[in-house]
Amino acid sequence: MKHPTRTALALAGCVTVLAACSTEDPNASGGGGGADGDVRTGSGVTDDTITVGILTDLSGPFSATASTQAAVMQAYWQQANADGGVCGRTVEVDVQDHGYDPQRAVSLYRSMAPEVAAFQQILGSPINAAVNPLALEDDLYVGGVGWASVSLDFPNVQVPGTTYSVEAANAIDYLVDEQGLAEGDKVGVVYFVGDYGSDSLAGARHAAEDHGLEIVPQEITPRDTDLSAQASALQQEGVSAVILAAAPAQVASLAGVLGAQGTDVPIIGHAPEWTGSLLETPAGPTLLDNFYLVSSSAPYSADVPGAQQAVEGYRAADPDGAESWEVPLAWGEAILLRTALENACEAGDLTPGGIVAGMQETTDLDTDGLFAGTLDYGEPGEPPTRTVYLSRPDDTLPGGMRLETTLEGPNAQSYSFD
Amino acid sequence: MSDLLRRLPAIVGLVVALALPLLFNDFWLQTGLFAMAAVVGAIGLTLLVGVAGQLSLGHAFFAALGAYTYAWTVGEVGDRAAGLGLPAVLGIVLAGVVAAAAGALFSPISGRLRGIYLGLATVGLVFLARHLMVNLEAYTGGFNGRTVEPFSVPGFSFSNSDPDFLAVAGVEFGGLHRLWYLFLVVVLLAAWLGRNVKASRTGRALANVRDSEAAAAAMGIRVARAKATAFVISSAYAGVAGALMALAYGRIAPDLFGLQLSIDFLVMIVLGGLGSIAGAAAGAVFVVTLPLVLAQYSSELPFLATPGSGGLDAATLARLLYGAAILAVLLFLRGGLAGAARRLRHRRPPRDTGEPPPVAAPTAPTATPEPSLSHPSVPTRSKETTP
Amino acid sequence: MPDPLLLVEDLAVAYDGAVQALRGVALRVDPGSVVAVLGSNGAGKTTLLRAISRSLGDVGGSVTAGRISFAGQDLARRDASWAVRAGLVQVPEGRRIFRDLTVEENLRAGGYTVRDARARREATDRVLDLFPILAERSHQRGGLLSGGQQQMLAMGRALMASPKLLLLDEPSLGLAPQLVEQIGDIIEQIHAQGTSVLLIEQNAAMGLRVADRAYVLEVGAVTAEGASAELAGTDDIRNRYLGVSTTSPTRTTHEDAPVDVPVHLQRTSGARAERLRVEDVTVRFGGITALSGVSFTIEPGTIHALIGPNGAGKSTCINVLGGAYRATSGTVHYGDAEVTALPSHRIADLGVARTFQNISLSLEATVEDNLLVGRHRVMRTGASAQTLRLPHARKEERTERTAVRRIASLLGIEQLLGRAVHTLSYGDRKRVEMGRALAAEPTLLLLDEPVAGMTHGESQVMADVIRAAQQELGLSILLVEHDMPFVMGLAEQITVLDFGKRIAEGPPDHVQRDPEVLRAYLGSAAA
Amino acid sequence: MTYFLTQLANGLSYGLILGLIAVGFVIVFTSTGVLNFAHGSVLLTGAYLVAILHDPIGFWPAVVVGILGAALLGVLINAVLVRNLAEPNPGTAAILMLGVDILLLTELTRRIGNRVLPIGAPWGADVIAIGGVTLPTSRAIAAGVAVVVFALLWYLFARTDTGVAMRAAAADGDTASLMGIRLSRTGATGWALAGALAAIAGVLLASFPAPGVAPTLAISAFAAIPAWVLGGFDSVVGAIVGGLIIGVVTALAVGYEAELHVLGRGLGEVVPYAVMIIVLLVRPSGLFGRKEAVRV
Known part of the structure; x- marks a missing residue:
């Protein structure tokens, strides 16, 4: 196999010699496109328009949630354009x-x-x-990602709230403060293999260590929709609470089995695993009694102005649209990008790099409750906030979730992202 | 003369492949890189499935092995995930070698099982691979994967730097352009070697084992070893394909090497026409690019619903069309794409040698009646003596 | 003349659109008669039956001309299932019982088309009456029955559909003499119950005994027909089955005339033929003893033939020598090496090459590539050298192609080298198969029916080729063949097998007169 | 000990459902030689029909419709597509089924959206507890249903003409057709049976403790592949035993994951395949598979 490389080198050499090649960059001096008036622009920006991309899953396994989010974002920008657009341009x-x-x-x-x-x-x-490293190389703003800590490695990525690890640490703090868990108690963590689940596990471990709790981890995959075996294992261990980092199917299954076998312990989950239709499953009663949701974004029916505006705005665009947690989240994410664009506009730099800088200048953003806490993106590598929402199921509300309170426990603050 | 004519499509294809980067935008360049990586893997698989008659759904395992081997060999010492900091060329070679070695380790099974049975057994490898990739975090970076050092030779890097700027005939040659030619070289090499294997003593032995194990054994061919050899060869191809994929991505993670990848490879070679190197290449290009093309064009259709509204949206339509395209090829094209091309070529009288072979046919090739020179569907073994 | 039950007119059948298996075959079966079709392997007997029972499609064959009608109905557009419902039921060659199903279930599958419960009960009673042993074994798996019982089960299974015409494909194949007699009796009983029978037989004695009328099929065409009694007395039949007379009127010189230009084959090594000793070899499969205590010796450089009626164990013997089957007991030595202890490819390494009765070439590959597979053992360069096309590998490849070309010209198939095998005729495929074995430069060549299905002219050419190769290469050859003139003209020594046992051995003229041999081939009357 | 027994009971009941799916693979494979990559989406189709119909027409009628619908879907796939392959062989048939899978799954995903459709089964979220061993009632019912279905299958294959004809056709299609058995019909029956079994398995898999019907249900059919392979490709009994083995091994691997931590996280996913590979090393034709006869 020495042969191939030699040929490769030879060919590369030929190409270099034969073609009219140059290693002098004629544009080397002028960085980042032309200037227009007092605003510098780059890719995707003209005198009248700003183009933003949504690269999402409309035909694969996450097409349902993805297409709702895309629809909400489009509704937001439609409304924003009707109100005059951003930086004098249509988005x-x-x-x-x-x-x-x-x-x-x-x-x-x-x-x-x-x-x-x-x-x-x-x-x-x-x-x-796969894509975020490329976007980093191109200095392009990326929003609308999940809450996994891995996103913090990318200074160009805007995380919509805090991370799963901080959410889980908050959850443990809450269990100790409000649910009476004490040193020596066990907490089960049932989590998806992957960045989401392992991030949640890491946060829970951090807080549990501080409180002297013992973590009982159970790794699952999205394919596991019957969690009887996991539930039995948790019951066997005698856990006093469960943190679940999975999807709605796993919530229903785990809560159902735990409830049925009489394991009456709180179950705390993250935003992506909630859907209102869970309350119609056999696990419904258990969920009403024992389920808690820690999330960075407000639930659909949250009694906060930001969420209400989001719901109204989306309803106006699509009266039949889904009533789910994606609505306030996606609306809020659009607001985050808008803020970054406006900051960039103010700074006179609508180039991709300028927009990323605009995002980093968002240091004190109040989203009228769309996201928990005020958001500060000034410190790359750190989440913009460590505050989360705690919600409880409520079958009288659209979306099935009632916002209870905000949390920011000591371990959520001390969790380190190194 | 006729020899030249026979090679004409290949020569035209090569010239086109060399020229394309001058015309393509980044989207098509990137797609081309993935397609070329797929071509290498598909050639390996067609040698196994088409020539030796063995099925493998474990190609993703070997591709993953190749990708991580490359990333590990070339990776910086002391990076987040372990690396040896060795030259990139060595990395690609090792990717093939390590995958081949793993294929050899599997020989107790690959030498004893036949066809579809082996195919199902190899499904296990994909899950094993995933388990290893997620758990051997020190080498693989775990679930989040690890970055891949760009390919480089001393003084020249196949990335956007070193030299930072390179232009050929007025077109700026960034990392994608440079990688295009690197991949092209590997593809040509892979095709050339594949053809040689097919036409060599080993290739003939493999085909004989496929058609009759008893006859092959009677000719002095070690049947189990031949089957294992085919598996090793195809594993090596998959390993190199994996290294190319790693280069095309720039960052690799376990999710890139799921069962779907194995299945995609299989779809490529079956659509392309089993056993044909050109067919494997055509199938690979078909599978990699068709969904993109369909998505591109279906989004311009006016009657479609917007995503999220629950109606038939462009993305869903594109996916449905892709499924339908697979069905259409299998239902209407005997011998896959390669078979169709062969029939096209055979359609004109053999003495007519003055013109290049037709590139496209106006009508569906299946409309012509099958000549007697066709490809038999299944080798007939009518009479069996029962002792 | 009554309306025929079955009428075959001018039938032609081809496989894979290329290989002509039958041409111009005409045949009739009148109601209430037993008709036999005789012929050797490869004559097209089974093809004929498949054409009648509408099961050609399963094996890639198709009717290209002529028509078949059953009870006045043209069968052209009918399928196998229709034929069974109409009363045309076939018992396949080799019994083909469902081994994993019980006897009862086998019968049940046979009666699948009978929907009426009473009719089915009656059919069951009739079958169990005819074959009492099946009632006893009702709950046993079919695979556990002995060969004779399996044949009865196969016939009983077919009778479950209460056919008007029963098609029997070689019912005596591989059965012991008394069982053959018994099967004959049963056929007569079936006939007496009002079922017509079309019997395909290689065992002429059996066929002529039970049939009213017989046809002789040879290389896809009917060459003789008449009342059984008349046919049994003709010299033609004696000749065809025993090769007593060496001059045959049908024998003509083939156009591919024997090779005048001397073609020289050379060995690349100095290997020499050794003595092959077969000692007391027994082979059993399930309930069947295919070979029982067979011994013989092949002296170096001689042509030795192994003959016997169908099912005598000849192919089993070749398969043991080639390593495809394991001997249950006994040993085979080639020189000092014990063949029975080695896998096939190691036996090949000893210099033993073989051909197969059912040609097993790579159909899609060219003739040249198939022949080159034969050179596998001889070629030396490594796989990596070939893959990289290093100079010495290319040189070897060129040399080997020349060697293969020489073999092809010896066999008269030089002009076919570039063709894919599936485009060739049956006879040419046989030649390629032979060429592949010769390409391996064997010192011992095992030929399993090298001229089956060939015309006399073609087989004569083949005989010349075999003789030439034997002389050029100093080969030992073991020959299994049904074509008696061919065998008698070629072999120096003959071993005769019957029902797995050796019944005679000696030079041709000696064997031809042996009463045991005559009895085995033509029945006790002929001896 | 009770913990072990609980996991064992879980594993056995899950294994029986896997068996239902694996038997579907076996029947389609033996009757038409097709590796049915679309089995999962047929399963999902059956379950989906039950989920959308149980409200308007009641659960049991919906189950009947679901079973018939999936059976019909199987028959159509075979009649319209498989039998019209340009080049019928196991490889192309398998890829054809991938195409079918893409079509079905895309359409069902679009219809289901991000909802989880309740299956509406009358057995609720109860758990049976016997001496400390707990098992969800629905799982116990599932096990019962599976056992009844297997008994019916046994009756079908051993006692009825259709069943005997199917076995004959699977053993030797060529000869079976000489008995007047129409291979097209045994093939259709096989696909229908497999579809029906898949629908039943789908309903059982979608009931408690699972939340209902979601697109991921289709993937669960893949979990039965090791069971099928392990049992031997052409053996119904093997598929059932294989299902039980995989079910139990998976449940134990999950149940004792803490103790088995050295082997890495997420053992439940890889263990079935590891068991499969080990069995194949020892017995290349699976536990109950017929050894391929070598004929010359």
Whole structure:
């Protein structure tokens, strides 16, 4: 196999010699495109428009949640454009479907990158793993990602709230403060293999260590929809609470079995695992009694102005749209990007890099309760807040979730991202 | 003369492949990189499935092995995930070698099982691979994966730097352009070697084992070893394909090497036409690019619903069309894409040698009646003597 | 003349659109008669039956001309299931019982088309009456029955559909003499119950005994027909089955004339033929003893033939020598090496090459590539050298192609080297198969029916080729063949097998007169 | 000990459902030689029909419709697509089924959206506890249903003409057709049976403790592949035993994950395949598979 490389070198050499090649960059002096008036612009920005990209899964396994989010974001920008747009320009949204296929996502990213000013959303953890480094290289803003800590490694990525680890640490603090768990008690953590689940586990471990609790981990995959075996194992261990980092199917299954076998312990989950239809499953009663949700964004029916505006805005665009947690979240994410764009506009730099800088200048953003706490993106590598919402199921409300309170426990504050 | 004619499509194809980067935007360049990586893997698989008659759904395992081997060999010493900091060329070679070695380790099974049975047994490898990738965090970076050092030779890097700027004929040659030619070289090499294997003593032995194990044994061919050899060869191809994928991505994670990848490879070679190197290449390009093309064009259709509204949206339509395209090829094209091309070529009278072979046919090739020179569907073994 | 039950007119059948298996076959079966079709392997007997029972499609065959009608109905557009319902039921060659199903279930599968419960009960009673042993074994798995019982089960299974015409494909194949007699009796009983029978037989004695009328099928065409009694007395039949007379009127010189230009084959090594000793070899499969205590010796450099009626164990013997089957007991030595202890490929390494009765070439590969597979053992360069096309590998490849070309010209198939095998005729495939074995430079060549299905002219050419190869290479050859003129003209020594046992051995003229041999082939009357 | 027994009971009941799916693979494979990659989406189709119909027409009628619907879907796939392959062989058939899977799954995903559709089964969220061993009632019922279905299958294959004809056709199609058995019909029956079994398994898998019907349900069919392979590709009994083995091994691997931590996290996913590979090393044709006869 020495042969191939020699040929490769030879060929590379030939190409270099034969073709008219140059290593002098004629544009080396002028960085980042032309200037227009007092605002510098780059890719995706013209005199009248700003194009933002949404690279999401419209035909794959997450197409349902993804298409709702895309629809909400488009509704937001429609409304924003009607109100006069951003920086005197209309915002156009370019939606592309990667179908949860990383290869397609990378290719699509390549085609979109020169045409957009920022990515309103890039969805899917394998997709983020593949695309985010490229976006970092191109200094492009990426929003609409999940809450896994891995996103913090990318200064160009805007995390919509805090991370799963901080949420889980808050959950443990809450269990100790409000639910009476004490040293020596056990807490089960049932989590998806992957960045989401392992991040939640890490946060829970951190807080448990501080409180002298013991963590009982159970790793599962999205394919496991019957968690009887896990539930039995947790019961066997005698856990006093369970933290679940999975999807709605696993919530229903675990809560159902735990409830049925009489394991009456609190179950705390994260935003992506909630859907109102869970209350119609056999696990409904148990969920009403024992389920808690820790999240960075407000639930659909939250009694906060930001969420109400989001719901109204989306209803106006699509009266039949879904009533789910994606609505306030996606609306809020659009607000985050808008803030970054406006900051960039103010700074006179609407180039991709300028927008990322605009995001980093968002240091004290109040979203009228759409996101818990005030958001500070000034420190790359740190989440913008460590405050989370705690919600409880309520079958009288659309979306099935009632916002209870905000939490910011000591271990959520002390959790370190190194 | 006829020899030249026969090679003409290949020559035209090569010229086109060399020229394309001058015309393509980044999207198509990137897609091309994935397609070329897929071509290498598909050639390996068609040698196994088409020539030796063995099925493998474990290609993703070997591709993953190749990708991580490359990343580990070339990776910086003291990075987040372990690396040896060795030259990139060595990395690609090792990717093939390590995958081949793993294929050899599997020989107790690959030498004893046949066809579809082996295919199902190899499904296990994909899950094993995932387990290892997630758990061997020190080498693989765990679930979040690890970055891949760009390919480089001393003084020249196949990335956007070193040299920071390179232009050929007025077109700026960034990392994607440079990688394109690197991949092209590997693809050509892979095709050339694949053709040689097919036409060599080993290749003939493999085909004989496929058609009759008893006859092969009677000719002095070690049947189990031949089957294991085919598996090793195809594993090596998959390993190199994995290394190319790693380069095309720039960052690798376990999710990139799921069962779907194995299945995609299989779809490529079956659509392309089993046993044909050109077919495998065509199938790979088909599978990698068709969904993108469909997505591109279906989004311009006016009657479609917007995503999220629950109606038939463009993305869903594109996916449905892709499924339908697979069905159409299997239902209407005997011998896959390669078979169709062969029939096209055979359609004109053999003495007519003055013109290049037709590139496209106006009508569906299946409309012509099957000549007697066709490809038999299943080798007939009518009479069996029962002792 | 009554309306025929079955009428076959001018039938032609081809496989894979290329290989012509039958041409111009005409045949009739009148109601209430037993008709036999005789012929050797490869004559097209089974093809004929498959054409009648509408099961050609399963094996890639198709009717290209002519028509078949059953009880006045044209069968052209009918399928196998229709034929069974109409009363046309076939018992396949080799019994093909469902081994994992019980006897009862086998019968049940046979009666699948009978929906009426009473009719089915009657059919069951009739079958169990005919074969009492099946009632006893009702709950045993079919695979556990002995060969004779399996044959009865196969016939009983077919009778479950209460056929008007029963098609029997070689019912005596591989059965002991008394069982063959018994099967004959049963056929007569079936006939007496009003079922017509079309019997395909290689065992002429059996066929002529039970049939009213017989046809002789040879290389896809009917060459003789008449009342059984008349046919049994003709010299033609004696000749065809025993090769007593060496001059045959049908024998003509083939156009591919024997090779005048001397073609020289050379060995790349100095290997020499050794003595092959078969000692007391027994082979059993399930309930069947295919070979029982067989011994013989092949002296170096001689042509030795192994003959016997169908099912005598000849192919089993070749398969043991080639390593495809394991001997249950006994040993085979080639020189000092014990063949019975080695896997096939190691036996090949000793210099033993073989051909197969059912040609097993790579159909999609070219003739040249198939022949080159034969050179596998001889070629030396490593896989990596070939893959990289290093100079010495390319040189070897060129040399080997020349060697293969030489073999092809010896066999008269040089012009076919570039063709894919599936486009070739049956006879040419046989030649390629032979060429592949010769390409391996064997010192011992095992030929399993090298001229089955060939015309006399073609087989004569083949005989010349075999003789030439034997002389050029100093080969030992073991020959299994039904074509008696071919065997008698070629072999120096003959071993005769019957029902797995050796019944005679000696030079051709000696064997031809042996009463045991005559009895085995033509029945006790002929001896 | 009770903990072990609880996990064992869980594993056995899950294994029986896997068995239902695996038997579907076996039947389609033996009757038409197809590796049915679309089995999961057929399963999902059956469960989906039950989920959307149980409200308007009641649970049991919905189950009947679901079973018939999935059976019909199987028959159609076979008649319209498999039998019309340009080049019928196991490889192309398998890829054809992948195409079918893409079509079905895409459409069902679109219809289901991000909802989880309740299956509406009358057995609720109860748990049976016998001497400390607990098992969800629905799982116990599932095990019962599976056992009844297996008994019916046994009756079908051993006692009825259709069943005997199917076995004959699977053993030797060529000869079976000489008995007047129409292979097209045994093939259709096989697909229908497999579809029906898949629908039943789908309903059982979607009931408590699972939340209901979601697109991921289709993937659960893949979990039965090791069971099928392990049992031997052409053995119904093997598929059932394989299902039980995989079910129990998975449940134990999950139940004792803490003790088995050296082997890495997420053992439950890889263990079935590890068991499969080990069995194949010892017995290449699976536990109950017929050894491929070598004929010359």
